Amino acid sequence: MQISGAQMVIEALIAEGVNTVFGYPGGAIMNVYDEIYKQDGFKHILNRHEQASVHAAEGYAKASGKVGVAMITSGPGFTNAVTGLADAYMDSVPLVVISGQVPMSLIGTDGFQEIDAVGISRPCTKHNYLVTDAKDLPRVLKEAFYIARSGRPGPVHVDIPKDVTAQIEEFNYDIELELETYKPHVKGNPRQIKKAMDAIAKAKRPLFYLGGGVINANASYEVRELIHKTGIPAVETLMARGVLSYDDPLLVGMLGMHGSYSSNMAMSETDLVIGLGARFDDRVTGKLSEFAKNADVIHVDIDPASISKLVNVDYPIVGDLKNVASDMLEQVSKIKSEKYESWRETINEFAELHPLTYHEDSERIKPQWVIQRVGELLGDSANISTDVGQHQMWAAQFYPFSRPNQWITSGGLGTMGFGFPAAIGVKAASPDKTSINFTGDGSILMNCQELMTAVEKKIPVINIILNNNFLGMVRQWQTLFYDKRHSETDLSVQPDFVKLSEAFGGIGYRVTTKEEFDAALKDAVEKNVVAFIEVIVERFENVMPMVPSGGSLFNMMLLEKKETK
Amino acid sequence: MTENSERRVISVIVVNEASVLSRITNLFSGRGYNITSLTVAPIPDSKYSRLTIVTSGSVRVIEQITKQLHKLIPVLRVYEHADLVEKEMAMVKFPITENLSDINTLCEAYNGKIVNVGENVVIAMVTDEPKRVDHFLGAIKRYNPKEIVRSGAVALER
Numbered sequence: 001m002q003i004s005g006a007q008m009v010i011e012a013l014i015a016e017g018v019n020t021v022f023g024y025p026g027g028a029i030m031n032v033y034d035e036i037y038k039q040d041g042f043k044h045i046l047n048r049h050e051q052a053s054v055h056a057a058e059g060y061a062k063a064s065g066k067v068g069v070a071m072i073t074s075g076p077g078f079t080n081a082v083t084g085l086a087d088a089y090m091d092s093v094p095l096v097v098i099s100g101q102v103p104m105s106l107i108g109t110d111g112f113q114e115i116d117a118v119g120i121s122r123p124c125t126k127h128n129y130l131v132t133d134a135k136d137l138p139r140v141l142k143e144a145f146y147i148a149r150s151g152r153p154g155p156v157h158v159d160i161p162k163d164v165t166a167q168i169e170e171f172n173y174d175i176e177l178e179l180e181t182y183k184p185h186v187k188g189n190p191r192q193i194k195k196a197m198d199a200i201a202k203a204k205r206p207l208f209y210l211g212g213g214v215i216n217a218n219a220s221y222e223v224r225e226l227i228h229k230t231g232i233p234a235v236e237t238l239m240a241r242g243v244l245s246y247d248d249p250l251l252v253g254m255l256g257m258h259g260s261y262s263s264n265m266a267m268s269e270t271d272l273v274i275g276l277g278a279r280f281d282d283r284v285t286g287k288l289s290e291f292a293k294n295a296d297v298i299h300v301d302i303d304p305a306s307i308s309k310l311v312n313v314d315y316p317i318v319g320d321l322k323n324v325a326s327d328m329l330e331q332v333s334k335i336k337s338e339k340y341e342s343w344r345e346t347i348n349e350f351a352e353l354h355p356l357t358y359h360e361d362s363e364r365i366k367p368q369w370v371i372q373r374v375g376e377l378l379g380d381s382a383n384i385s386t387d388v389g390q391h392q393m394w395a396a397q398f399y400p401f402s403r404p405n406q407w408i409t410s411g412g413l414g415t416m417g418f419g420f421p422a423a424i425g426v427k428a429a430s431p432d433k434t435s436i437n438f439t440g441d442g443s444i445l446m447n448c449q450e451l452m453t454a455v456e457k458k459i460p461v462i463n464i465i466l467n468n469n470f471l472g473m474v475r476q477w478q479t480l481f482y483d484k485r486h487s488e489t490d491l492s493v494q495p496d497f498v499k500l501s502e503a504f505g506g507i508g509y510r511v512t513t514k515e516e517f518d519a520a521l522k523d524a525v526e527k528n529v530v531a532f533i534e535v536i537v538e539r540f541e542n543v544m545p546m547v548p549s550g551g552s553l554f555n556m557m558l559l560e561k562k563e564t565k
Numbered sequence: 566m567t568e569n570s571e572r573r574v575i576s577v578i579v580v581n582e583a584s585v586l587s588r589i590t591n592l593f594s595g596r597g598y599n600i601t602s603l604t605v606a607p608i609p610d611s612k613y614s615r616l617t618i619v620t621s622g623s624v625r626v627i628e629q630i631t632k633q634l635h636k637l638i639p640v641l642r643v644y645e646h647a648d649l650v651e652k653e654m655a656m657v658k659f660p661i662t663e664n665l666s667d668i669n670t671l672c673e674a675y676n677g678k679i680v681n682v683g684e685n686v687v688i689a690m691v692t693d694e695p696k697r698v699d700h701f702l703g704a705i706k707r708y709n710p711k712e713i714v715r716s717g718a719v720a721l722e723r
Contacts, residue, residue: 084648117579118584119584119587122584122587122591123591123595126638127638130583130584132583147638179638180577180580180641181580181638181639181640182568182638302633303628303636304635304636305632305633305636308625308628309629309632
């Protein structure tokens with residue numbers, strides 16, 4: 001059929017099964033928005049900033065496992081979206097981001113709202129396209145979705161000049177893709193898998209090291225099986241929270257800069273690291289030369305470039321984790337769980353020596369309590385998003401995650417302002433679960449305009465603001481490493497968060513006691529509307545344990561020993 | 566870098582499409598890799614181009630470079646062979662008043678000759694292994710070269 005480029009975009013999105021698009025219109029993308037007006041194949045959610053559109057698409061993608069879609073205009077619309085693209089690229093989130101561009105005749109002339117969008121998005125996308133002819137659109141869009149979701153997932157940016165969206169051409173989406181140069185490995189090499197399984201059978205103190213790739217590969221079920229059948233303990237990275245349920249006896253905890261003592265010690269003592277979909281990030285490894293120093297390393301990853309990038313790998317396996325874990329399960333009988341009994345005991349002793357905890361020693365509510373309490377009250381029934389900073393680490397440490405895709409956070413890029421729009425995307429993808437965003441008094445102001453989006457579209461996100469009147473994580477570093485010079489981190493001058501929420505049509509609570517918090521959360525869940533719950537928490541609480549930047553994992557600053565209640 | 570850095574030649578076969586070269590060079594600059602020289606030209610009768618990149622780095626860095634190159638969607642193949650036939654061209658402009666027969670003799674020793682003669686200058690050209698081109702450019706210094714241009718290396722695996 002002969003249709004315009006703009007109509008092709010709509011047809012392609014519908015053909016891809018997209019049911020929600022996040023975006024913001026503008027001059028160069030108007031032809032497409034005109035077609036959005038006319039169609040009813042998918043919902044469009046109007047965010048109030050393009051960055052939020054991309055984060056919302058990320059939240060949607062992470063909660064649903066599908067490709068998230070955002071649509072924006074040229075120039076400032078696009079540059080606003082760049083943070084979202086970079087965030088998605090770092091955390092391997094499958095997105096297709098479509099931007100308008102000035103007409104072909106104006107490209108290169110410094111036209112109104114012109115920017116070299118593909119030049120800017122190149123280093124922060126898996127791939128990008130500038131479509132110069134509507135004849136190419138069906139193929140480009142089909143490739144974009146395929147590339148975004150296959151292999152190591154990532155964001156794909158498609159830039160379409162305005163005249164191309166007006167151009168009328170034949171549309172046929174039923175085409176075979178011929179990507180001669182892009183063929184992700186999906187099956188792991190059987191010889192390598194056998195070698196790895198033999199190495200596990202020989203190891204005395206093996207340790208699973210789970211990364212976000214387990215969730216991306218939708219391999220949590222297989223990985224849980226593998227862990228349970230082998231009896232080998234596991235540590236999770238920030239991105240892997242929820243792969244194992246919080247009450248799984250083989251889950252040691254989260255490792256890394258703010259990992260638990262037992263997880264970091266287990267990693268330091270293991271003789272075989274079994275890395276699954278993790279990338280040995282500097283926040284995980286600490287000082288590289290001391291990381292798992294006496295261990296051999298198995299590394300399963302879909303991205304060959306992740307293997308031996310930072311840590312030398314003895315048993316590399318390139319492949320889709322779902323396949324590789326299934327193949328490993330077939331050989332699981334050669335591994336005897338009893339063999340690791342004393343190793344599991346050693347790890348339990350680490351956990352008993354320095355458990356992950358906090359002291360109830362202040363007048364004000366402790367932020368960790370808030371996280372734990374939400375966990376007690378909502379547990380599995382909530383999806384948890386966060387912004388970035390102390391609250392994020394406490395949420396990762398103290399929330400009882402029970403399933404994959406429950407935990408949505410900005411890990412690699414560490415983007416303040418991620419949480420609220422992401423939680424909107426999460427709620428759109430998963431309406432049956434309560435969508436909680438843990439945030440701080442710093443982060444929430446970075447995308448608080450999303451109150452309008454959530455109120456307009458009736459997307460009841462509950463934002464729990466852990467308010468310590470500080471840019472807490474930076475303040476913590478200043479306290480510890482900059483001799484308490486709290487440069488520009490005191491956020492004592494603040495808006496009235498309750499009124500802020502109310503001004504947009506949401507509801508707000510300001511709580512200072514535990515009783516008030518329980519009542520506020522209960523009320524917000526029942527009312528099922530957009531809410532801010534501002535919790536006044538202890539100002540000077542630090543995230544502990546902590547591996548100082550560049551230090552060895554086993555050299556942790558620990559919570560001072562005190563009698564805990 | 567504490568590990569030993571060594572010179573390597575990497576050949577990359579890419580789809581000949583808009584912006585593919587900047588994808589490659591962005592990758593190098595973004596990740597802090599060196600480019601000593603880079604040449605690119607279309608492969609006849611195909612939709613591909615071939616890049617020859619001379620770079621340097623430790624074994625780990627070179628391995629990362631090849632893997633990261635391979636990750637780029639329009640990259641078909643990456644060759645990082647030690648066993649290569651490698652050639653480079655250099656052109657040098659000399660004042661016509663220099664000893665032209667000396668220059669010509671030197672050029673011949675490096676697979677070259679004088680290729681252009683003008684009113685005031687001559688242009689000589691040599692083609693040889695990059696290391697030998699270095700030697701040549703050392704040897705001709707005494708003839709007051711006015712301008713030198715090197716093509717960058719091209720290479721084929723044996």
